[in-house]
Amino acid sequence: MRDLMGIMKQAQAMQETLAGIQSELETVEVxxxxxxxxxxxxxxxxxxxxxxxxxxxxxxxxxxxxxxxLVLAAVNDARGKAEQTAQDRMAELTKGLPLPPGMKLPF
Known part of the structure; x- marks a missing residue:
């Protein structure tokens, strides 16, 4: 039963961290x-x-x-950088978790 409580605490902490990262991504500019x-x-x-x-x-x-x-290319360049920034932030959150390869958490 202790393991279940530990997992639930980890999940709650991860959820709070995810909310913080999502909020941060609204202010990070590329x-x-x-x-x-x-x-x-x-x-x-x-x-x-x-x-x-x-x-x-x-x-x-x-x-x-x-x-x-040129405008289209610049928008696509910025979008690619934005996606990479979001992925990098998520990688920090999920580091050490036993997630299957390629699994993405929702944004």
Whole structure:
């Protein structure tokens, strides 16, 4: 019976830690870039876009599609960094737990 109580305490502590990490991910910001840094997108680790910065030299009417592609690339770069940040934080939480390989806890 002691083992069950210990497991329940561990689960409760893990749940509290997970809530803290989720809250933290709302404030952690990552920046993705493209075009050698001429387009930058800042978002939270939860995926909320906070800012888009575009170098004024890219504002050429005839090259609108290039600018659109650069914005898209910067958003995807930032999203990848946000996902990696979230995974890193979760790895800290689940370190030492006997979870099956590839199992992801929900965010």
């Amino acid at each position: 920046t993705g870039a493209s075009g050698g840094g001429t387009v930058r997108v800042t978002m939270t680790a939860k995926g909320l876009v906070k800012a888009v910065a575009i170098d004024p030299t890219l504002m050429v009417a005839d090259e609108r599609e290039i600018l659109e592609d």
